[in-house]
Amino acid sequence: MRNATTPAPAEAGRDPYRPDITTMRAAVRRLLADDAEPPSPEELDTLTLQLRGHIMVLIPQVEKATGRLPEDDVPRACAMACVGEARMRLSLEPGRGLPAGISHAQRLARSVNALADHLENLTP
Template structure:
């Protein structure tokens, strides 16, 4: 958790963070998509996984809003997309036998 009064990253730090988020998203999209497509059609976990993939791809191709807060807002959107993909991956993973 970020403490009170914390300022969002800017400049090179923000660019590095955004690049890392994009890279992680690009790596996990095919993993989530493959896992989701193995499930039966119209199965809620499959649909949720594919929605996460679609949403992440949309965020990756989104245009960054101009202005001082545009790049930071885009990074936040990418972070949410990555979190959504990770959640879906966890729900799609086969459980290990006990």
């Protein structure tokens, strides 16, 4: 019997510390796709928490990826600006009502998307 913490054979080559970008982008699409339906208030709460968690996971990964680049490197500067904006968005609270909550979650989703793009561009 296989231990639950042992990676499945298909996942054996995958870095266990690398975020699951595919899952993160699925949450982003739920809010930003052209044909996205507005979420219910309960679903919005779940999505918002999920997106905040994704940002909290991505920020240190992007920072780590930029750490090996020179201080004056343009991709490094862009990634670090994205990190700063994501941190700022984490500190904000949504306004009152469903439309304000959706707008807040969409901003978080854009940060997740941008951080994921930077991580993919900065790591092999």
